[in-house]
Amino acid sequence: MTRARRWGAGLALTWLLLLLAVALTVPYLPLAFSPDTVDLTNIAMPPQVSQFSHPGHLLGTDPYGRDVLTALLYGTRTALLVSLPAALLAALAGISSGSSAGFWGNSGLRVKTGWLVAAGAAVLFTLAALPCYWGSYRMLYLLAIPTGFFMVGGILLQVKRLSAPVPIPLDSLLQACITLVSSIPRLVLVLALAAVVEPSLPTLVLVLALSSWVGTARLVRAEVARVRQLPYLEAARAAGIPELRLLVRHVLPNALRPVKTSFPLSIAGLIGLETTLSFLGVGLPPEVPSWGRTLALVRLTPTAWWLVVFPVLLILLTTLALQQLASRPRG
Amino acid sequence: MIRLFTSLFLLVVFAEASSCSSSPASRELPLRVRWIRDPETLDPLTQPNENARQGVNLLYQSLLTVDYEQQRFVPLLAESMPSVRHQGARTLITYRLRDSARWDDGQPVLARDVEFTLKVMNCPDLPNEEVRAQFGFITALQPDPLDSRRFTLVCEGAAPELVLASGDFPILPAHYLDPQNKLGAVPLAALQQDSLALRHYPDVAPFVQRYKAAQIGQHPDALPGSGPYRLASWKTGQQLEFRRKPRWWGQALQQTAPQLQARPEQIEFHVIPDDATALLAMRRADVDLYPRMPAREFGRLQADSARHPELSFYTAPSYDMTVAGFNTRSSLLAHRLTRQAISHLFDVPQLIQATQQGHAYRSVGLINPENKAFYNDSLRPFAFDPTEASRLLVRAGWQRTATGWERQRPGQSPQRLALRLSYRAGEPTYEAIGLQLRAAAAQLGIPITLHPTESSVLSGRLRAGEYDLYLRSMTGNPFVYNFAPILHTESIGSGNFTRFGTPDSDRLIKSITTEQNPQRKARLLRRLQALLQAECPLTVLYFNRYQIVAASRLANLQISGLPPGYNVMAITSRPDDSH
Numbered sequence: 001m002t003r004a005r006r007w008g009a010g011l012a013l014t015w016l017l018l019l020l021a022v023a024l025t026v027p028y029l030p031l032a033f034s035p036d037t038v039d040l041t042n043i044a045m046p047p048q049v050s051q052f053s054h055p056g057h058l059l060g061t062d063p064y065g066r067d068v069l070t071a072l073l074y075g076t077r078t079a080l081l082v083s084l085p086a087a088l089l090a091a092l093a094g095i096s097s098g099s100s101a102g103f104w105g106n107s108g109l110r111v112k113t114g115w116l117v118a119a120g121a122a123v124l125f126t127l128a129a130l131p132c133y134w135g136s137y138r139m140l141y142l143l144a145i146p147t148g149f150f151m152v153g154g155i156l157l158q159v160k161r162l163s164a165p166v167p168i169p170l171d172s173l174l175q176a177c178i179t180l181v182s183s184i185p186r187l188v189l190v191l192a193l194a195a196v197v198e199p200s201l202p203t204l205v206l207v208l209a210l211s212s213w214v215g216t217a218r219l220v221r222a223e224v225a226r227v228r229q230l231p232y233l234e235a236a237r238a239a240g241i242p243e244l245r246l247l248v249r250h251v252l253p254n255a256l257r258p259v260k261t262s263f264p265l266s267i268a269g270l271i272g273l274e275t276t277l278s279f280l281g282v283g284l285p286p287e288v289p290s291w292g293r294t295l296a297l298v299r300l301t302p303t304a305w306w307l308v309v310f311p312v313l314l315i316l317l318t319t320l321a322l323q324q325l326a327s328r329p330r331g
Numbered sequence: 332m333i334r335l336f337t338s339l340f341l342l343v344v345f346a347e348a349s350s351c352s353s354s355p356a357s358r359e360l361p362l363r364v365r366w367i368r369d370p371e372t373l374d375p376l377t378q379p380n381e382n383a384r385q386g387v388n389l390l391y392q393s394l395l396t397v398d399y400e401q402q403r404f405v406p407l408l409a410e411s412m413p414s415v416r417h418q419g420a421r422t423l424i425t426y427r428l429r430d431s432a433r434w435d436d437g438q439p440v441l442a443r444d445v446e447f448t449l450k451v452m453n454c455p456d457l458p459n460e461e462v463r464a465q466f467g468f469i470t471a472l473q474p475d476p477l478d479s480r481r482f483t484l485v486c487e488g489a490a491p492e493l494v495l496a497s498g499d500f501p502i503l504p505a506h507y508l509d510p511q512n513k514l515g516a517v518p519l520a521a522l523q524q525d526s527l528a529l530r531h532y533p534d535v536a537p538f539v540q541r542y543k544a545a546q547i548g549q550h551p552d553a554l555p556g557s558g559p560y561r562l563a564s565w566k567t568g569q570q571l572e573f574r575r576k577p578r579w580w581g582q583a584l585q586q587t588a589p590q591l592q593a594r595p596e597q598i599e600f601h602v603i604p605d606d607a608t609a610l611l612a613m614r615r616a617d618v619d620l621y622p623r624m625p626a627r628e629f630g631r632l633q634a635d636s637a638r639h640p641e642l643s644f645y646t647a648p649s650y651d652m653t654v655a656g657f658n659t660r661s662s663l664l665a666h667r668l669t670r671q672a673i674s675h676l677f678d679v680p681q682l683i684q685a686t687q688q689g690h691a692y693r694s695v696g697l698i699n700p701e702n703k704a705f706y707n708d709s710l711r712p713f714a715f716d717p718t719e720a721s722r723l724l725v726r727a728g729w730q731r732t733a734t735g736w737e738r739q740r741p742g743q744s745p746q747r748l749a750l751r752l753s754y755r756a757g758e759p760t761y762e763a764i765g766l767q768l769r770a771a772a773a774q775l776g777i778p779i780t781l782h783p784t785e786s787s788v789l790s791g792r793l794r795a796g797e798y799d800l801y802l803r804s805m806t807g808n809p810f811v812y813n814f815a816p817i818l819h820t821e822s823i824g825s826g827n828f829t830r831f832g833t834p835d836s837d838r839l840i841k842s843i844t845t846e847q848n849p850q851r852k853a854r855l856l857r858r859l860q861a862l863l864q865a866e867c868p869l870t871v872l873y874f875n876r877y878q879i880v881a882a883s884r885l886a887n888l889q890i891s892g893l894p895p896g897y898n899v900m901a902i903t904s905r906p907d908d909s910h
Contacts, residue, residue, distance in 0.1 A: 038763075038770040040681035063627070064763050065685065286762055286781045287769055299607035300627065300759050 012324035089209035094216025102224030114156030372548030395498030435555035442482035447505035460825030488845025559593030756783035831868030
């Protein structure tokens with residue numbers, strides 16, 4: 001690693017740690033204004049020099065009279081609260097689906113027909129009935145669905161024809177899902193999903209994760225399919241190691257290198273996406289401070305340069321830092 | 332042969348040259364107006380928003396219309412202003428339709444059409460709740476046996492504004508929608524009063540089905556209208572284009588009846604929900620008229636007017652008000668003192684300064700303060716006073732706890748005061764009001780979450796009562812004082828979003844509608860304002876001022892405080908700039 005690269009990586013890490021520290025400690029920072037404070041006498045004010053006796057708006061105010069510095073610091077927490085869980089969820093979904101498809105292919109995993117039918121029935125039942133009765137009978141459903149699954153599966157297995165194992169075409173299923181999700185532009189997909197569900201932090205995380213797992217799944221599938229062919233796995237199989245253990249203990253550790261590289265990039269992408277959504281006024285409730293929302297307010301006051309410069313600087317530095325982290329050589 | 336070719340060549344050149352010179356000269360540029368939202372429907376029965384009303388008025392006509400310059404009603408389809416007689420508690424209003432008034436298919440507009448329209452407005456199972464409440468005072472139509480254009484409307488009550496209100500609904504073509512005159516046999520009173528009219532009159536149900544199947548709201552071009560324009564195209568959420576009819580019955584009368592003017596050849600309404608985008612479109616001359624520009628943009632553009640000689644700026648005090656409404660049937664807001672407490676958390680003077688650049692004005696209620704005769708000046712608008720709000724909450728049974736405000740309920744778990752504020756998404760003024768209220772409420776320990784909602788979804792939620800608090804604009808007028816569509820219990824589920832209504836308020840609203848004596852009417856209106864302030868189903872935050880920006884090439888906009896703030900049919904291009 002060259003000296004410049006080391007410096008770059010160090011700076012990137014410092015910046016990201018600083019952001020993390022701000023996100024964790026922002027409610028305890030000695031800020032002059034809270035994120036809820038609306039100062040209607042000072043709307044769209046340019047940055048002011050703060051005095052000890054009379055705190056001013058260091059980075060100015062937005063057109064609703066909110067302090068930009070406070071909004072950006074709290075926006076850091078929002079960016080992390082949205083992008084980090086979404087990236088983790090997406091990575092988890094991508095790794096589990098991609099590794100299963102890559103490892104078992106279309107014929108490696110065999111399940112008894114009875115269980116398949118029971119699982120299909122449970123999914124159909126959940127999709128049909130849950131939206132109508134979820135509110136009133138939540139606990140009942142949570143108990144009834146797994147109980148029903150095992151009972152129906154158990155009964156069906158008594159039928160001779162339904163007790164024979166059949167292969168599950170995991171790879172084809174995953175490929176179809178990936179094609180389906182990839183065929184819709186990511187922003188359009190997220191906008192459509194965000195328009196359907198009520199705006200809140202958990203729903204936004206879920207929506208972002210749903211749209212972002214595809215890349216990881218594709219990478220992991222390809223890598224697992226490569227590792228699967230290696231001779232040491234043949235040896236492990238011959239030694240009688242169970243399939244699941246083989247996948248988790250011996251395949252995944254060797255297949256996750258690309259994911260480690262793409263994870264920071266995925267966070268950067270999600271921060272960008274969250275900012276875009278907030279800019280468009282979709283996703284998060286309006287009272288939640290966010291970099292994108294602060295940036296969007298420039299449309300109300302096009303001359304307010306401070307509403308562009310500071311959020312853009314934050315987004316730029318964070319994205320660059322994450323990219324620097326991703327391009328760091330490993331091994 | 333050479334001569335022939337030369338002649339042909341000259342003919343072609345001449346024809347080409349003449350077409351080049353005459354074609355642009357004979358065609359006017361379309362008038363392009365910014366609309367903030369899609370009209371959703373152009374059905375004359377529903378008219379869910381102001382744009383729908385404006386569009387409907389281009390296609391259909393009512394008996395009377397407003398003269399924007401004089402701010403008074405003038406005859407439109409009617410030949411003259413109606414003659415009025417009083418008969419006990421009833422008012423008999425006699426109209427005669429213009430001889431030359433015609434539908435697009437050449438059929439005359441007759442008293443039968445008016446009677447048919449009234450019946451459709453009261454027909455069960457049609458989306459007519461609002462018009463039914465608004466025009467329910469017209470109980471019968473007596474046609475003149477000797478003159479098919481003359482008729483008398485029998486109205487309950489004797490208020491002077493009944494006369495104006497009686498002529499303010501678009502007339503539909505009976506011969507087209509009901510060619511077999513099936514509704515003719517059904518009395519209007521039966522449709523109004525008989526809840527089982529569909530069963531008692533078997534002809535009504537097939538008519539209702541036909542009317543619904545015609546989908547007039549989405550395809551008004553299929554229906555002949557009497558108005559000067561036809562709908563040429565409608566790209567939902569993007570643009571509506573209206574074209575002037577080449578032959579329209581009103582053209583011949585324009586000299587003597589200026590209300591029949593239809594100057595622009597082509598009118599395009601561009602739906603641009605976002606204000607910043609609309610401002611950009613105005614600056615780039617993609618639209619010619621930007622009605623009701625937000626105060627901040629208007630002020631900024633006007634300050635920079637030296638760099639924009641192509642733009643003209645107009646303002647007018649309006650009857651538009653910004654209102655906060657409460658769901659009075661929600662258990663959290665059922666107590667009037669709770670609603671009063673929340674009303675004390677709006678910092679209205681600061682909001683006027685911040686969002687309207689100080690150009691709006693306060694009011695104690697739905698009556699414009701400019702109307703000195705009817706405005707209750709003994710009342711004071713709710714002041715921004717969190718201490719008073721706390722006091723009122725305690726009186727309403729709420730107790731301050733470490734986590735907020737709670738109220739004990741017998742046999743139930745304690746109720747926590749947490750509210751949801753709904754408003755139209757993408758509207759910065761509502762967002763500013765919402766954030767201010769949220770901040771003030773948070774200081775008091777009341778969590779308020781903001782729910783910016785898409786316009787048509789919001790309308791549905793307000794009608795269904797699925798909200799706690801809302802912010803919206805309402806429009807009044809200086810002519811009619813009929814609050815039944817927005818505050819009467821009969822309008823719950825349609826226009827009465829607050830779901831407010833007491834026997835006393837219902838009686839008072841009906842009395843105001845029917846009262847004829849101006850002094851008594853003033854007393855009743857003052858009483859209503861006091862009652863509304865005490866019950867607080869809604870709080871009028873302020874009355875707005877219209878700010879309109881138009882291309883300088885446009886003239887005769889007839890700017891007024893009546894919505895939409897200009898008369899689109901009167902607008903002309905200045906001679907020098909028409910091309």
